[in-house]
Amino acid sequence: MAEAMIEFQSVTKQYQGGQPAVDGLSMSIDKGSITVFVGPSGCGKTTSLRMINRMVEPTSGTITVAGKDVSNEPAAQLRRSMGYVMQSSGLMPHRSVLDNIATVPRLNGVSRAAARKRAEELLDVVGLASTLGKRYPSQLSGGQQQRVGVARALAADPPVLLMDEPFSAVDPVVRDELQQELLRLQRELAKTIVFVTHDIDEATVLGDKVAVFAVGGKLAQYAAPEEILRAPANDFVASFVGRDRGFRHLSFNAADAVRIHPVKTVEAPELAAGNSEWAVVVDAGSRPLGWASPRDGAGLIPGGSLFRRGDSLRRALDAALSSPAGMGVVVDEHGRLVGVLKADEVLALIEETRHKREDAT
Amino acid sequence: MSDIFTDTFAWLTDPDHWSGSGGIATRLLEHLEYSGLVLLIAAAIAVPVGLFIGHTGHGRVAAVAFAGALRALPTLGLLVLFALLAGSGLMPPVWALVILTVPPLLAGTYAGISSVDPTVVDAARAMGMTELQVLFRVELPNGLQVMFGGIRTAVLQVIATVSVVAYLPLGGLGRYLFDGLVLQDFPRMLGGSLLIAALAIAVDLVLAVAERIFLPHGLSIDSRGGHKAAGDLAAAAPAGAAVQGGTA
Numbered sequence: 001m002a003e004a005m006i007e008f009q010s011v012t013k014q015y016q017g018g019q020p021a022v023d024g025l026s027m028s029i030d031k032g033s034i035t036v037f038v039g040p041s042g043c044g045k046t047t048s049l050r051m052i053n054r055m056v057e058p059t060s061g062t063i064t065v066a067g068k069d070v071s072n073e074p075a076a077q078l079r080r081s082m083g084y085v086m087q088s089s090g091l092m093p094h095r096s097v098l099d100n101i102a103t104v105p106r107l108n109g110v111s112r113a114a115a116r117k118r119a120e121e122l123l124d125v126v127g128l129a130s131t132l133g134k135r136y137p138s139q140l141s142g143g144q145q146q147r148v149g150v151a152r153a154l155a156a157d158p159p160v161l162l163m164d165e166p167f168s169a170v171d172p173v174v175r176d177e178l179q180q181e182l183l184r185l186q187r188e189l190a191k192t193i194v195f196v197t198h199d200i201d202e203a204t205v206l207g208d209k210v211a212v213f214a215v216g217g218k219l220a221q222y223a224a225p226e227e228i229l230r231a232p233a234n235d236f237v238a239s240f241v242g243r244d245r246g247f248r249h250l251s252f253n254a255a256d257a258v259r260i261h262p263v264k265t266v267e268a269p270e271l272a273a274g275n276s277e278w279a280v281v282v283d284a285g286s287r288p289l290g291w292a293s294p295r296d297g298a299g300l301i302p303g304g305s306l307f308r309r310g311d312s313l314r315r316a317l318d319a320a321l322s323s324p325a326g327m328g329v330v331v332d333e334h335g336r337l338v339g340v341l342k343a344d345e346v347l348a349l350i351e352e353t354r355h356k357r358e359d360a361t
Numbered sequence: 362m363s364d365i366f367t368d369t370f371a372w373l374t375d376p377d378h379w380s381g382s383g384g385i386a387t388r389l390l391e392h393l394e395y396s397g398l399v400l401l402i403a404a405a406i407a408v409p410v411g412l413f414i415g416h417t418g419h420g421r422v423a424a425v426a427f428a429g430a431l432r433a434l435p436t437l438g439l440l441v442l443f444a445l446l447a448g449s450g451l452m453p454p455v456w457a458l459v460i461l462t463v464p465p466l467l468a469g470t471y472a473g474i475s476s477v478d479p480t481v482v483d484a485a486r487a488m489g490m491t492e493l494q495v496l497f498r499v500e501l502p503n504g505l506q507v508m509f510g511g512i513r514t515a516v517l518q519v520i521a522t523v524s525v526v527a528y529l530p531l532g533g534l535g536r537y538l539f540d541g542l543v544l545q546d547f548p549r550m551l552g553g554s555l556l557i558a559a560l561a562i563a564v565d566l567v568l569a570v571a572e573r574i575f576l577p578h579g580l581s582i583d584s585r586g587g588h589k590a591a592g593d594l595a596a597a598a599p600a601g602a603a604v605q606g607g608t609a
């Protein structure tokens with residue numbers, strides 16, 4: 001059992017008038033892991049998150065961080081011990097990127113030079129060029145601003161990171177990138193991260209544990225993402241998790257057992273003319289570029305998604321279904337072609353995995 | 362018709378009119394002194410109150426109503442009333458003018474602070490800034506541009522209205538208006554009003570320069586490196602501002 005870092009004990013928040021935003025919430029958040037709060041709009045996710053650093057004061061109940069009641073600590077001091085990232089970057093427009101990142105160390109009394117130096121390191125940690133440090137927030141793209149927001153939250157090396165929909169205002173490609181980098185960072189830093197989103201996909205990608213909130217800050221289910229997709233606790237969770245949950249759940253099954261077939265390769269699509277079968281067009285480093293069709297002769301047909309060895313069943317199925325040739329392209333860690341997999345075999349494997357699970361329970 | 366202009370020009374350029382105890386130089390200095398005194402006292406009242414209201418949001422409604430009521434007071438009437446109640450001397454008219462100057466300064470300060478993006482303020486607080494740090498390190502620098510607008514309006518108003526203290530009678534450039542009227546000396550009146558207008562423009566220019574100096578650099582640049590204000594004199598963009606836009 002993991003050690004608890006943050007604990008909610010019968011926490012209720014009632015804003016003036018109306019129903020409580022959060023009603024009797026009790027939960028325990030594991031140390032060194034990512035816990036995701038997910039749920040429909042207005043269900044009290046932000047309120048719950050902001051009670052942790054006292055940006056919102058609970059009406060009743062207690063919250064402890066590392067065993068200490070947060071209400072006993074001066075609010076400003078408490079907040080400096082937790083990183084906070086929000087949807088709009090909230091960077092200070094009048095300060096350079098470096099000075100923005102250096103904010104909390106400066107508040108903690110670190111010298112300007114040392115804080116700047118730390119800020120420069122952090123630019124690198126979040127994947128930004130050091131030349132961006134001298135810019136002002138208005139001169140950055142939305143994705144870059146969010147990275148700076150993450151760097152700022154990490155600057156004082158706080159054990160806890162609170163993130164409120166930090167990636168929801170950027171486009172899907174950048175969001176995917178930021179999610180992957182958060183996971184990479186987390187492997188190195190092992191912070192206790194509480195992450196709010198309303199996107200169940202994001203929740204399952206990032207969360208070690210996912211808390212599904214129903215309206216009124218009621219915990220509908222709190223479990224590992226795999227379990228939430230496989231066995232929703234009730235109709236609310238099932239409907240929130242959505243129609244594609246069967247497909248999403250495949251993310252949690254390895255596709256190691258899928259058969260990889262050899263495939264004909266050519267270095268230029270013209271070379272495939274007169275062929276009787278589909279061939280993968282590769283570059284000199286044998287990285288796949290696309291397909292050459294037996295019918296159309298010359299012409300590079302864009303390929304589908306790639307399946308990297310070690311990926312999940314979800315990726316395997318997607319690779320097979322998105323390929324124009326009906327065969328998913330398999331590559332190794334370096335992106336070099338290994339072979340192809342076939343949709344019917346992936347489906348058979350999915351079926352087999354399901355049987356195994358049935359037998360196990 | 363053209364006589365009055367040549368006469369005014371002659372009046373303004375006559376060196377005898379510039380020196381001496383009633384000369385233009387002395388009057389100009391008096392005018393600046395009165396204006397400065399009024400502004401100093403008014404700012405000492407209006408700025409802290411404006412900062413407080415802007416930061417906390419408390420008392421906003423009361424302040425708006427109060428400032429509106431003060432603005433409606435007639436300048437000359439107030440001045441005479443104060444002189445009658447408090448006697449002669451410099452301070453009664455100064456206090457009267459302070460009452461008229463507080464509303465625009467208060468409104469400008471308040472507007473500046475409340476113009477700052479609430480998410481930036483929220484983030485600053487969430488970083489662990491104390492309320493005073495939020496006010497002075499985030500709200501004030503980011504609200505400065507709007508605040509300066511209010512300050513400049515208030516300063517121009519004071520320079521114009523300080524002329525009326527000559528009615529009491531005290532010094533300042535207003536003397537030329539009142540004396541000119543009594544003596545039917547129109548070149549003197551016109552010369553006096555030109556001097557007041559020139560002083561207002563000069564002071565406004567000084568404030569414009571001060572604004573450029575005090576405004577945080579990050580606020581005067583537009584996204585993507587360009588400078589926001591057309592004809593911005595500020596020198597080079599920060600290093601790297603104009604270079605590539607991509608992520609590493």
Ligand SMILES: Nc1ncnc2c1ncn2[C@@H]1O[C@H](COP(=O)(O)OP(=O)(O)OP(=O)(O)O)[C@@H](O)[C@H]1O
Pocket residue numbers: 015016021039040041042043044045046047048198
């Ligand atoms: N400052 C406030 N004053 C009054 N009511 C509030 C305040 N903040 C939030 N609420 C109410 O509390 C409830 C929960 O709000 P909260 O912001 O926690 O929801 P959320 O789950 O974060 O929603 P979203 O996904 O839209 O961000 C909502 O009904 C909201 O209207």
Ligand SMILES: [Mg+2]
Pocket residue numbers: 045046047164
């Ligand atoms: Mg929210």
